[in-house]
Amino acid sequence: MTRQGHRNVHHDLQEDQLRAHFTRYTRQAFQLLPRLDHPTILDIGCGTGVPTLELARLSAGLVIGVDTDQDCLDELTQKAAAAGLAGRVKTLNQSLFELEFPAESFDILWAEGTIAIIGFERGLREWHRLLKPGGFMGIHDERGDLSQKLRAIQGCGYELLGQVVIPGETWWREYYEPLERRITAIREQYSHDPRARAALAAEEREVELVKNHPEQYASVFLVLQKSTRK
Secondary structure: OOHHHHHHHHHHHHHEEEEEEEHHHHHHHHOOOOOOOOOOEEEEOOOOOOHHHHHHHHEEEEEEEEOOOOHHHHHHHHHHOOOOOOOEEEEEEEEOOOOOOOOEEEEEEEEOOOOOHHHHHHHHHHHHHHHEEEEEEEEEEEEOOOHHHHHHHEEEOOOEEEEEEEEEEHHHHHHHHHHHHHHHHHHHHHHHHHHHHHHHHHHHHHHHHHHOOHHHHHHHEEEEEEOOOO
């Protein structure tokens, strides 16, 4: 499947629209932060930017979205312009494994569904230097091993301000069940594209996992502050 074909599947599945249902949890997590005056925010692994745009609206600050998928970054740039946020949403093609910013560059780091790629504790440790003293981090991650993650937070130089849980049943009802219907609706139009069919099959496998065991797919926002204690 060509890159254009992949974008078409993504568009036809309406995944961004489905993901937008969960911006209310982004808002709840962000509201755990104290009020900041025009903060500089790094959105790590921003993808096509559903949370990125919400952060720009919530903060009235500058949001820099980083990702290695240039197609996603281009789409985010277009959406920011359409939303009147072009001056406050910027994109950079960078890997979350190699974030090339000076120390203490950001008031807030935000990572929705991406810290698992690098590893929870490694992400906390490596990204710590990017935060200004007393800066904040918002992480959206699987709820599994939560007690271990809470211990890592303190050990890596942060304090927990609060958490917001998204039940697995909510993920099923508001994301995966509608996604299942969309897969059924568009399957025929990609019947002659083997790679597109393979991409849809992969989506279906994930849907089935959540359908059969929704309780295992709960997630949690963890809102942290960089510790100022020596």
